[in-house]
Amino acid sequence: MVVSLKEIAARAGVSLSTVSNVVNGYRPVGEETRQRVQDAIDELGYAPNLSARHLRSGRTGIVALAIPELNNPYFAELAGAAIREAAGLGYTLVMEDTAGERERELMVIDNSRRQVVDGLIFSPVAVTREEVLARDPATPMVLIGEGVYDVPHDHIAIDNIAASHVAVQHLVSLDRYRIAFIGAQAGDHRQSAHLRLRGYREALAGAGLPFDAALAAPTMAFGRADGLMAMRDLLARRQPPDAVFAYNDLVAIGAMRAVAEAGMRIPDDIAVIGIDDIEEGRFSNPTLTTISPDKEHIGRLAVQALVARIEGKPVQPPYDIQPPFRLVTRESTLGGRRAVRP
Amino acid sequence: MVVSLKEIAARAGVSLSTVSNVVNGYRPVGEETRQRVQDAIDELGYAPNLSARHLRSGRTGIVALAIPELNNPYFAELAGAAIREAAGLGYTLVMEDTAGERERELMVIDNSRRQVVDGLIFSPVAVTREEVLARDPATPMVLIGEGVYDVPHDHIAIDNIAASHVAVQHLVSLDRYRIAFIGAQAGDHRQSAHLRLRGYREALAGAGLPFDAALAAPTMAFGRADGLMAMRDLLARRQPPDAVFAYNDLVAIGAMRAVAEAGMRIPDDIAVIGIDDIEEGRFSNPTLTTISPDKEHIGRLAVQALVARIEGKPVQPPYDIQPPFRLVTRESTLGGRRAVRP
DNA sequence: ATGAAAGCGCTAACAA
DNA sequence: TTGTTAGCGCTTTCAT
Numbered sequence: 001m002v003v004s005l006k007e008i009a010a011r012a013g014v015s016l017s018t019v020s021n022v023v024n025g026y027r028p029v030g031e032e033t034r035q036r037v038q039d040a041i042d043e044l045g046y047a048p049n050l051s052a053r054h055l056r057s058g059r060t061g062i063v064a065l066a067i068p069e070l071n072n073p074y075f076a077e078l079a080g081a082a083i084r085e086a087a088g089l090g091y092t093l094v095m096e097d098t099a100g101e102r103e104r105e106l107m108v109i110d111n112s113r114r115q116v117v118d119g120l121i122f123s124p125v126a127v128t129r130e131e132v133l134a135r136d137p138a139t140p141m142v143l144i145g146e147g148v149y150d151v152p153h154d155h156i157a158i159d160n161i162a163a164s165h166v167a168v169q170h171l172v173s174l175d176r177y178r179i180a181f182i183g184a185q186a187g188d189h190r191q192s193a194h195l196r197l198r199g200y201r202e203a204l205a206g207a208g209l210p211f212d213a214a215l216a217a218p219t220m221a222f223g224r225a226d227g228l229m230a231m232r233d234l235l236a237r238r239q240p241p242d243a244v245f246a247y248n249d250l251v252a253i254g255a256m257r258a259v260a261e262a263g264m265r266i267p268d269d270i271a272v273i274g275i276d277d278i279e280e281g282r283f284s285n286p287t288l289t290t291i292s293p294d295k296e297h298i299g300r301l302a303v304q305a306l307v308a309r310i311e312g313k314p315v316q317p318p319y320d321i322q323p324p325f326r327l328v329t330r331e332s333t334l335g336g337r338r339a340v341r342p
Numbered sequence: 343m344v345v346s347l348k349e350i351a352a353r354a355g356v357s358l359s360t361v362s363n364v365v366n367g368y369r370p371v372g373e374e375t376r377q378r379v380q381d382a383i384d385e386l387g388y389a390p391n392l393s394a395r396h397l398r399s400g401r402t403g404i405v406a407l408a409i410p411e412l413n414n415p416y417f418a419e420l421a422g423a424a425i426r427e428a429a430g431l432g433y434t435l436v437m438e439d440t441a442g443e444r445e446r447e448l449m450v451i452d453n454s455r456r457q458v459v460d461g462l463i464f465s466p467v468a469v470t471r472e473e474v475l476a477r478d479p480a481t482p483m484v485l486i487g488e489g490v491y492d493v494p495h496d497h498i499a500i501d502n503i504a505a506s507h508v509a510v511q512h513l514v515s516l517d518r519y520r521i522a523f524i525g526a527q528a529g530d531h532r533q534s535a536h537l538r539l540r541g542y543r544e545a546l547a548g549a550g551l552p553f554d555a556a557l558a559a560p561t562m563a564f565g566r567a568d569g570l571m572a573m574r575d576l577l578a579r580r581q582p583p584d585a586v587f588a589y590n591d592l593v594a595i596g597a598m599r600a601v602a603e604a605g606m607r608i609p610d611d612i613a614v615i616g617i618d619d620i621e622e623g624r625f626s627n628p629t630l631t632t633i634s635p636d637k638e639h640i641g642r643l644a645v646q647a648l649v650a651r652i653e654g655k656p657v658q659p660p661y662d663i664q665p666p667f668r669l670v671t672r673e674s675t676l677g678g679r680r681a682v683r684p
Numbered sequence: 685a686t687g688a689a690a691g692c693g694c695t696a697a698c699a700a
Numbered sequence: 701t702t703g704t705t706a707g708c709g710c711t712t713t714c715a716t
Contacts, residue, residue, distance in 0.1 A: 004708090004709055004710085005709065005710065006709080014686075014687085015686065015687045015688075016687085016688090016689095016709090016710080016711095017686075017687065017688080017689095017711080017712080018685085018686060018687075020710070020711065020712085021685095021686090024711080026711080026712080027685080027686090027712095028685070029685075029686085030685055030686085033685080033686080048709085048710075049397070049708085049709050049710070050393075050458050051392075051393040051394075051396040051397045051402065051458075051708085051709080051710090052393075052397050052692090052708070052709035052710040052711090053709080053710055053711075054393040054692090054710090055391070055393045055394050055397050055691095055692045055693065055694085055708090055709080055710070055711095056691080056692055056709080056710045056711045056712080057692085057710080057711060057712090058692085060393065062436075070418050070419075070421055070422050070425075071415065071418055071419060071422060071621065073413065073415065073418075076412050076413055076415075076418050077412075077413060079412055079437075080412050080413065080439055083412075083437070083438075083439055084439075092436065092458070093436075094404075094434060094435075094436040094437070095421075095425075095436070095437050096425075097422055097425055116392050116393075116434070224621060224622075224624075224625040225625075228625065253622075253625055254625055256627065257625045257626075257627060257629075260627045260628075279413065279566060280566075280595075280622055282566075283566040283567075283570065283595055283596055283599045284599075284626065284627070285598065285599060285602045285626070285627045286602075287599075346692090346693055346694085347693065347694065348693080356702075356703085357702065357703045357704075358693090358694080358695095358703085358704085358705095359695080359696080359702075359703065359704080359705095360701085360702060360703075362694070362695065362696090363701095363702090366695080368695080368696075369696095369701080369702090370701070371701075371702085372701060372702085375701080375702080390693085390694075391692085391693050391694070393692090393693080393694090394692070394693035394694040394695090394708090395693080395694055395695075396694090396708090397692090397693080397694075397695095397707095397708045397709065397710085398693080398694045398695045398696085398707080398708055399694080399695060399696090399708085400708080685716100686715100686716080687714105687715080687716075688713105688714085688715075688716095689712100689713090689714085689715100690711105690712090690713085690714100691710100691711095691712100691713105692709105692710090692711090693708105694707100694708090695706105695707095695708090696705100696706095696707100697704105697705090697706085698703105698704085698705085698706100699702100699703080699704075699705100700701105700702085700703075700704095
């Protein structure tokens, strides 16, 4: 049996608006009245009808998280944090999988379609800067990860260049000199592939190492299969690399698989490092050295920033937050030391 | 600018209900009128207000998928299929992560909380049969995976016993005789752990092998870390197993990690098989033999069954569907044959 | 401090 | 085939 304000009002012998006020605290209510209403609510088990509330107030209490691949554990882990934070702030988070396709991304940012969410956290892949600018800004949006830059939206992403520096420097510190990068992207979208490539080149230069275009392997996408294929190519070269910096952990895991297939050893023959610190890399053979962004932090921050916009907190210029990250060394670069606790 | 039915009606010179009818097709509309209305809709960019529609019709067009762990790639992959199917049927799917906690599961099945979803797809872990029965059946629910049995709800899950038979028989066919099972559950919840254990025992018996309780390792949960720990214990035994059947792929991967840590070889010393066929197992070292349920199928079926209930299709007794599965052999049981395509 | 009442945008029953 | 209208449950303005 569904209970509405009306039943509560009747039971407590007060008007609709009084009940509404005890529920929402929009205006003060006398202590004795409040108690009576509260009792009625508890007894009858009232819960507000969100659609009605929305129809009247214009808010749905729903925020969306649009990501390119639910399959990518990085996003799955991030989503977990975002869902929890949203729930804590009284919002429901719904996930949309854009598959990284421009079409679906456009659908997602064009919220006017159905005014069903109060805000959007979006990890863009294929969409252009112009398309983002053209968007109706009525519902707030915060960008995570891949950046579409120079756009009036909050943006949360690690410092890709700095992260790449750390990764490459780690490899250099291991006396590796033919360091490959897997995930060099061709097109001008997927900014972070660019940034990571740039960081890679800068770090090489900083270490006095030459940049060899043959070692910067482009991929179609950024999954395990892409890493596998790129690494096979690299290994087929006359001079294979002695280390690999992968765009992300998934690519790194694919690359490690290719090395194993080829009967070579990690890290003895080839050291491997990724970015993301997905759980998978803590249990792979060998375990994967990686750059670990604080996913929990990113998820919470994204939701907080979005909710702040939705609720019209003092209008700030768009944030551009770079959450912390750290190097986590494991077997794929440090070798034989078997970890006791992964 | 948000456009409502009223604007369309005005622009097309017809009444509200006519516009509503061309949008929803509830009653026929004259061809010429329809065209005029459609033009207005296209020009003005009308999209229905879902909250208003819901308030009136009692339907939100939202279905929930409640799973114990977003982090488990099995569920992530399943969710992808479910989201697509839901979208195809005109529903939005929202995900809830129960973390396998009884509290959160109870929240989820008690939809009266806020009548915000039309139906629920639920993968129960901790909740009891009685708690499911006590639920207000007003909004339909379909159960997937872990079963709470003898309950009036559609249920979709592979035949756990048959799957376990196939797994164990595969190991037996490899001349393994000390076959361990990791994931034997103590409590009476998590039915499928029971069923898989039972299938394991039956298959051993069928092969004329003794059941050794020391080889049926219980775990706290079913993640990589659980498999790792259980396998370490198993390896510390005087007589370690020569094969392992793991509750799922995640557990299997943890177990494989423990074997690697111990400096033993897979499958030479120990063969490993899991259930789920998550992508991770196609790229692990070694690649993981597994029982592959048709996740796409499960996801679609669950949504279809739910939507059928929601839309009040001819009332059938609850389905109990067992989607197909198949054995996928890889290196963790077949050894050295390096796959060319994983 | 409380109540009455006007809609939010839509669907569906009732009329024509 | 089309139009009119009564709410769905709630928030919020205007009275009291």
